[in-house]
Amino acid sequence: MASVPKRHTYGGNVVTDRDRHSLQRNNEILHPIHKNQRKHATFGPYIIGSTLGEGEFGKVKLGWTKASSSNEVPKQVAIKLIRRDTIKKDADKEIKIYREINALKHLTHPNIIYLEEVLQNSKYIGIVLEFVSGGEFYKYIQRKRRLKESSACRLFAQLISGVNYMHYKGLVHRDLKLENLLLDKHENLVITDFGFVNEFFEDNELMKTSCGSPCYAAPELVVSTKAYEARKADVWSCGVILYAMLAGYLPWDDDHENPTGDDIARLYKYITQTPLKFPEYITPIPRDLLRRILVPNPRRRINLQTIKRHVWLKPHEAFLSIQPNYWDEHLQKERPKPPNKGDVGRHSTYSSSASSYSKSRDRNSLIIESTLEQHRMSPQLATSRPASPTFSTGSKVVLNDTKNDMKESNINGERTSASCRYTRDSKGNGQTQIEQVSARHSSRGNKHTSIAGLVTIPGSPTTARTRNAPSSKLTEHVKDSSQTSFTQEEFHRIGNYHVPRSRPRPTSYYPGLSRNTADNSLADIPVNKLGSNGRLTDAKDPVPLNAIHDTNKATISNNSIMLLSEGPAAKTSPVDYHYAIGDLNHGDKPITEVIDKINKDLTHKAAENGFPRESIDPESTSTILVTKEPTNSTDEDHVESQLENVGHSSNKSDASSDKDSKKIYEKKRFSFMSLYSSLNGSRSTVESRTSKGNAPPVSSRNPSGQSNRSNIKITQQQPRNLSDRVPNPDKKINDNRIRDNAPSYAESENPGRSVRASVMVSTLREENRSELSNEGNNVEAQTSTARKVLNFFKRRSMRV
Numbered sequence: 087m088a089s090v091p092k093r094h095t096y097g098g099n100v101v102t103d104r105d106r107h108s109l110q111r112n113n114e115i116l117h118p119i120h121k122n123q124r125k126h127a128t129f130g131p132y133i134i135g136s137t138l139g140e141g142e143f144g145k146v147k148l149g150w151t152k153a154s155s156s157n158e159v160p161k162q163v164a165i166k167l168i169r170r171d172t173i174k175k176d177a178d179k180e181i182k183i184y185r186e187i188n189a190l191k192h193l194t195h196p197n198i199i200y201l202e203e204v205l206q207n208s209k210y211i212g213i214v215l216e217f218v219s220g221g222e223f224y225k226y227i228q229r230k231r232r233l234k235e236s237s238a239c240r241l242f243a244q245l246i247s248g249v250n251y252m253h254y255k256g257l258v259h260r261d262l263k264l265e266n267l268l269l270d271k272h273e274n275l276v277i278t279d280f281g282f283v284n285e286f287f288e289d290n291e292l293m294k295t296s297c298g299s300p301c302y303a304a305p306e307l308v309v310s311t312k313a314y315e316a317r318k319a320d321v322w323s324c325g326v327i328l329y330a331m332l333a334g335y336l337p338w339d340d341d342h343e344n345p346t347g348d349d350i351a352r353l354y355k356y357i358t359q360t361p362l363k364f365p366e367y368i369t370p371i372p373r374d375l376l377r378r379i380l381v382p383n384p385r386r387r388i389n390l391q392t393i394k395r396h397v398w399l400k401p402h403e404a405f406l407s408i409q410p411n412y413w414d415e416h417l418q419k420e421r422p423k424p425p426n427k428g429d430v431g432r433h434s435t436y437s438s439s440a441s442s443y444s445k446s447r448d449r450n451s452l453i454i455e456s457t458l459e460q461h462r463m464s465p466q467l468a469t470s471r472p473a474s475p476t477f478s479t480g481s482k483v484v485l486n487d488t489k490n491d492m493k494e495s496n497i498n499g500e501r502t503s504a505s506c507r508y509t510r511d512s513k514g515n516g517q518t519q520i521e522q523v524s525a526r527h528s529s530r531g532n533k534h535t536s537i538a539g540l541v542t543i544p545g546s547p548t549t550a551r552t553r554n555a556p557s558s559k560l561t562e563h564v565k566d567s568s569q570t571s572f573t574q575e576e577f578h579r580i581g582n583y584h585v586p587r588s589r590p591r592p593t594s595y596y597p598g599l600s601r602n603t604a605d606n607s608l609a610d611i612p613v614n615k616l617g618s619n620g621r622l623t624d625a626k627d628p629v630p631l632n633a634i635h636d637t638n639k640a641t642i643s644n645n646s647i648m649l650l651s652e653g654p655a656a657k658t659s660p661v662d663y664h665y666a667i668g669d670l671n672h673g674d675k676p677i678t679e680v681i682d683k684i685n686k687d688l689t690h691k692a693a694e695n696g697f698p699r700e701s702i703d704p705e706s707t708s709t710i711l712v713t714k715e716p717t718n719s720t721d722e723d724h725v726e727s728q729l730e731n732v733g734h735s736s737n738k739s740d741a742s743s744d745k746d747s748k749k750i751y752e753k754k755r756f757s758f759m760s761l762y763s764s765l766n767g768s769r770s771t772v773e774s775r776t777s778k779g780n781a782p783p784v785s786s787r788n789p790s791g792q793s794n795r796s797n798i799k800i801t802q803q804q805p806r807n808l809s810d811r812v813p814n815p816d817k818k819i820n821d822n823r824i825r826d827n828a829p830s831y832a833e834s835e836n837p838g839r840s841v842r843a844s845v846m847v848s849t850l851r852e853e854n855r856s857e858l859s860n861e862g863n864n865v866e867a868q869t870s871t872a873r874k875v876l877n878f879f880k881r882r883s884m885r886v
């Protein structure tokens with residue numbers, strides 16, 4: 087019996103001879119077509135190729151368009167194929183998919199993955215994304231062991247630009263991590279995986295749902311019961327990413343007792359208690375930036391705007407100064423405008439699997455026949471499963487532009503929106519009409535192409551939406567059982583304009599604008615003081631410098647660079663010395679000089695303020711921490727101090743404790759156990775805001791035995807043998823890891839180690855809270871919490 091070629095098709099389409107010839111002509115960019123290869127798997131208009139990767143949702147396949155003419159070069163895409171039956175069983179998955187699609191529809195930025203369209207058939211939902219060919223970012227770092235500073239700087243600038251853009255659009259990613267970053271063929275960064283994305287409406291809006299991957303999630307997501315400011319959580323994750331780029335491993339990944347980081351509670355305890363350490367090859371300026379980002383207390387964490395102005399990013403100042411709305415305006419200009427009413431019938435085709443697909447598409451209006459329910463991405467809704475969708479074979483869910491209902495003018499009030507209406511043409515011949523019903527223009531005349539859509543499907547009730555429609559109306563089910571046959575075996579696509587999109591990435595984009603080179607990136611600092619790598623060169627004259635940037639001061643004196651903290655408290659202090667000493671660890675200047683100066687200074691200041699001071703051994707000390715037991719303070723202060731980055735510069739001068747305890751050089755010691763005990767019920771820290779003064783004494787909140795008594799002491803961190811820390815470029819990153827006891831991304835034997843899945847950690851917090859608030863400092867409680875945490879992640883099939 088003649089063998090019937092197996093028909094691998096996702097969409098029921100078969101590649102025609104014409105397609106094949108066309109593909110053969112373009113085989114330099116496509117997989118070669120073998121003669122005996124008669125059929126190709128297809129999904130809608132795309133021929134399906136190899137698997138690019140596999141994620142939580144399923145496989146991501148390479149796809150390319152069928153060329154309709156001999157001159158047409160097929161376009162490559164990545165198609166995330168999600169089995170519909172898995173969605174039905176998994177509500178979280180459904181929400182994530184929904185979020186991802188809706189977020190991506192609104193994002194047009196060179197460093198954010200571009201959503202081409204969403205297709206479906208009876209088995210699959212296919213999220214069609216631009217194909218990014220440079221591979222996964224974490225593998226790139228693995229290969230390189232770590233990135234050169236200039237390369238990290240460029241990629242970090244791109245990350246910041248992308249994140250800033252999405253924040254501008256009112257969206258927070260909440261799961262930024264290396265694994266969610268890809269590289270394009272020019273090694274530009276592309277942010278992907280918007281499954282945890284959420285929306286904020288006000289500048290200071292707080293969120294309550296904790297998401298993310300443990301290693302990248304900001305401490306406030308786990309250890310605080312307060313709603314968190316999600317943008318700051320994104321900033322934290324960016325800091326972790328930057329650290330990983332520069333170091334080749336994750337920060338705080340060197341806890342011997344928790345080597346795999348599986349014990350999340352312990353991980354966060356470690357993060358909040360342990361000063362940020364750097365390998366010697368990270369130079370002072372990026373260290374300074376990292377210290378400002380990786381501050382556990384979100385209030386003291388630097389924000390994106392300040393990051394953009396940091397001296398380390400100066401080489402990319404021009405790129406970073408591009409306003410987010412520029413990307414909307416500019417990139418959208420590259421696309422043809424939505425067709426006018428009269429053109430619609432000709433250009434848009436609402437086709438079934440049997441018919442040809444239109445070349446024009448519009449990602450702004452997508453129909454998915456699925457159980458997915460449209461709901462607004464408000465923080466409230468986002469935390470829970472959408473109201474149970476009533477699914478019938480003929481039901482359609484319109485995934486339309488919800489963004490038009492979002493507050494888009496929260497930044498500059500210049501956002502605009504356009505409303506379009508999509509209708510099947512009156513003849514019911516399977517065509518969709520797009521009608522632009524209104525368009526609002528900004529004062530600058532920029533059209534924002536977010537589209538409020540109205541979809542009418544033959545035989546189905548018309549469902550209209552307006553920009554100001556209440557959010558409840560946004561959930562639109564167009565039910566019509568007569569549509570069953572229409573919907574089950576076909577792909578749906580409406581509102582079409584094809585976007586032959588070339589996506590210029592920043593570096594190729596503005597070559598002329600980037601006037602700063604690596605060498606003048608430290609332009610504020612006299613060139614004779616700092617080498618091109620940011621290290622001190624010659625600094626014989628103690629020359630105070632004006633600024634590293636407008637808020638961060640730097641002083642060079644006695645061969646030390648002092649990066650001063652921000653705000654009124656920004657003045658020379660031991661913490662700054664900590665910076666200075668830490669930064670000079672890897673340098674070529676004698677640390678003794680610095681230590682000497684510090685000794686003198688500290689002695690002088692200690693005498694001035696009348697408290698004893700331990701001497702510091704200049705030879706063995708590399709990091710100085712000046713600690714102070716917490717004094718009576720409110721819960722709020724307490725929690726804030728807990729979140730304070732120990733070992734980081736403190737801007738907040740605690741005036742009262744200064745008076746009480748002979749002031750200065752003080753750092754409240756963080757106690758994780760006291761934190762847990764202070765989280766006495768979910769509202770404890772929030773309520774404490776209003777109960778200032780009535781807070782229980784620290785001793786009662788601090789079962790670790792710390793007293794209230796002000797106990798100023800200067801502690802020395804573990805002396806480090808500086809010679810051990812001299813980087814050996816020949817060593818593999820694993821060596822770095824051994825030296826720093828930190829796992830490396832190069833540890834490919836255990837890839838799961840570097841890929842910690844994203845989870846909603848609110849449950850974790852609840853468990854932590856109830857567990858720990860009851861148990862106080864009971865060690866058993868901690869162990870059992872740790873177990874619970876682990877179980878929690880296991881339950882979620884976490885890849886640990």
Ligand SMILES: Nc1ncnc2c1ncn2[C@@H]1O[C@H](COP(=O)(O)OP(=O)(O)OP(=O)(O)O)[C@@H](O)[C@H]1O
Nearest residue numbers: 138139140141142143144146164215216217218279
């Ligand atoms: N646009 C793309 N271009 C090229 N490769 C891609 C693209 N999107 C995804 N991939 C590849 O597929 C892999 C899985 O994709 P992705 O992480 O988006 O899936 P997911 O189901 O969202 O996974 P998870 O949520 O578990 O991270 C990626 O790691 C990457 O290798």
